[in-house]
Amino acid sequence: MALQGTLMGLSTHGMAGFDYQKAKKMLNIPNGYTVEMMIAAGIPGRSEDLPEELRARETPSQRKKLNEIIFEGNFNS
Numbered sequence: 747m748a749l750q751g752t753l754m755g756l757s758t759h760g761m762a763g764f765d766y767q768k769a770k771k772m773l774n775i776p777n778g779y780t781v782e783m784m785i786a787a788g789i790p791g792r793s794e795d796l797p798e799e800l801r802a803r804e805t806p807s808q809r810k811k812l813n814e815i816i817f818e819g820n821f822n823s
């Protein structure tokens with residue numbers, strides 16, 4: 747969904763921190779289905795339009811560099 751959203755010009759944000767039972771009830775999800783996660787999708791806005799405290803959080807997260815976590819071939823090459 748994140749990849750498809752990106753292709754469609756949307757921002758997506760996966761979440762696990764919500765009330766699963768409440769989501770199931772509010773969305774009328776029938777028995778036989780389980781709620782696994784939530785993804786918010788929306789049209790990206792401009793960070794300039796955010797209140798100062800939220801704008802300050804609009805910085806890249808401190809991810810490890812891809813070459814620290816992704817390897818081509820096997821570990822001996």
Ligand SMILES: Cc1cc2nc3c(=O)[nH]c(=O)nc-3n(C[C@H](O)[C@H](O)[C@H](O)COP(=O)(O)O)c2cc1C
Pocket residue numbers: 759760761762763764807
């Ligand atoms: C398993 C999992 C659960 C997450 N749950 C939440 C959540 O409940 N609320 C939230 O704001 N972000 C949550 N996130 C983080 C966002 O999805 C996050 O934006 C995403 O991992 C991309 O990372 P980034 O913020 O560094 O771009 C979760 C991420 C993962 C991997």
